[in-house]
């Protein structure tokens with residue numbers, strides 16, 4: 233994950249809180265977000281059978 237120092241005020245795409253200039257920030261799916269906020273990939277629940285995080289189309293290791 234690439235992080236940088238926010239240069240402008242904005243709104244975090246993950247937690248919806250404000251981002252202030254100088255905060256550590258990153259991009260999550262083209263939206264600015266706090267570097268400390270978990271990305272949607274981290275938030276995604278892994279499958280309880282194969283422990284793979286399902287892909288965007290819902291497929292996990294059980295489907296192979």
Ligand SMILES: [Zn+2]
Pocket residue numbers: 244245246247248249265266269
């Ligand atoms: Zn955030």
Ligand SMILES: [Zn+2]
Pocket residue numbers: 279280281282283284292293294295
């Ligand atoms: Zn599975």
